[in-house]
Amino acid sequence: MRKYIAKIHLIIGLGIGFLFFITAFSGALYTWEPEFSYITYHQKVPSEDRSFISISDIKNTLKTEFPEGDFRTALFRDSESAIEVLIYVPGTYYHAYLNPYSGELIHLQDMNKGWINFLKKLHRNFLLGPFGRELVHWVTLLALVMLISGLVIWWPGNGKPGKHMFLIKWSASPKKLNYDLHNILGFYASWILIFAIGTGIFWGFSLVRETLKELSGENEKTWETPISIPVSTDPKIANEEILNSLIQEYHSKHPNSEVRISIPHKSDEAIHLSVINPNKGINAVDHFHHDQYNGKLLSGNFQNGLAQDRSTFSKINGLVYEVHFGSVWGLPGRILAFLGSLIGASLPITGFIVWLNKRKRKPTKN
DSSP: OHHHHHHHHHHHHHHHHHHHHHHHHHHHHHTTHHHHHHHHTTOBOOOOSSOOOOHHHHHHHHHHHOTTSEEEEEEEOOTTBOEEEEEEETTEEEEEEEOTTTOOEEEEEETTSSHHHHHHHHHHHTTSHHHHHHHHHHHHHHHHHHHHHHHHHHSOSSSOOOGGGTSOOTTSOHHHHHHHHHHHHHHHHHHHHHHHHHHHHHHHOHHHHHHHHHHHTGGGOOOBOOBOOOSSSSOOSSOHHHHHHHHHHHHHHOTTSEEEEEOOOSTTBOEEEEEEOTTTOGGGOEEEEEOTTTOOBOOSOBSSOOGGGOOHHHHHHHHHHHHHHTGGGHHHHHHHHHHHHHHHHHHHHHHHHHHHHHHHHSOOOO
């Protein structure tokens, strides 16, 4: 049985090794996307002792600097971070970073361009579009089989593993050292990678998501839509005074949180505000909806509501995202995700060398 499992492990490893290396290595780097973006997009600003700019100020800046863009959302963060503005244009979208005190445009980034976006697409679809995305899903599924089979092979056929199976002997010969790097580091990394890969499978296969929806009762739930009621036959969409008032109110009420406001684009659309605590994760985000014509808070059974009212499936979905990137455990978790993915990227290389060394040892037949 062990020989059969080892054969499966080898075949899968040789078949997806290169693609798994790309997925794991790009994933390891993408773990630090928030920090990369913060530096690359010049998001740090000096703190000033004055109020943040209004939605009207943002619109004025965009009208001058990027008039062709369609302003969608604005994310107000702490006193030393630029305001992040989401802008749509045909075929792509941009993030504009504005000084929160002066409204000056600091950086404008086409989110379909740049090395950070290249890294994201490399991880998600090998730069091959929808076909590549599907390929990543199957590579991920096969990688899970490869990891589990590797753990089975790692466990000794007789008895319990000895201490030598947990510690790398750095003074060993190159062949033995490579074997240990594959065998021992692979053992440690597998416990991290199983979670990272398992959450990737959740995203990759609709069958998994739909099954969880059915089991959690999500499919039986009905949600209401927050609606703004026009007060005239010719309503003015997204009244700036109300938008300005709401963002000021929420940012004052939640000084230690980030606040995102969405700009309505339809006459019956509500103003959507999200209150985000950066240290508590996705499942702690509170969503609020206001009538765009009078600013009143709307109540109802909304899918995006208070964190405490999130459905079981929504909580699972949020947890999946945080487990995948390791952020569920804060910075230590992200470091573990980074190291696990980095070691994972090395396994196809060390495994291939192990295979070559074994082939060289085999006697040639006359």
